[in-house]
Amino acid sequence: MRRIDFSTTLGNTELWEVVNRAHMAHTFHVHGVSFRIQSRDGREPPPWERGWKDVVLIRRGESVRLAMTFTQPASEAFPFMYHCHMLEHEDNGMMGQFTVVRS
Ligand SMILES: [Cu+2]
Structure with missing residues (x-):
C-alpha cells in the first residue's frame, strides 16, 4: 500500500x-x-476504441500504446493507481501506484 512505482510531472504527456x-x-x-x-500491436485501433478511455482490454500477447496527459496532482499520501479491473486480479496485487508532482 505504501509503494510508489513511479512519478510523473503535472502537465506531462x-x-x-x-x-x-x-x-x-x-x-x-x-x-x-x-x-x-x-495502437494495438502496432495497428490503428478500430473506430469504437478511438475515444477517451480509462480502461482498455489487452488480450494475451497483445501490446497497446496509450497516450495520456496528467492534469491532476497526486501526492505520495494520496497516489493514483493503475491496475487490472478484474476484481480478483486487483485483489491479488495486479496493481501499482504513481504520483503526479508539480514541476
Ligand atoms: Cu487481470
Whole structure:
C-alpha cells in the first residue's frame, strides 16, 4: 500500500506501452487520467476504441500504446493507481501506484 512505482510531472504527456505477457486477457485501468489508444500491436485501433478511455482490454500477447496527459496532482499520501479491473486480479496485487508532482 505504501509503494510508489513511479512519478510523473503535472502537465506531462506520456505514451505508455502496455504489454500483456500473461496467459489471459486483462483490463488495464488508470486512475486520475483519461487516455487515447494509439495502437494495438502496432495497428490503428478500430473506430469504437478511438475515444477517451480509462480502461482498455489487452488480450494475451497483445501490446497497446496509450497516450495520456496528467492534469491532476497526486501526492505520495494520496497516489493514483493503475491496475487490472478484474476484481480478483486487483485483489491479488495486479496493481501499482504513481504520483503526479508539480514541476
Ligand atoms: Cu487481470
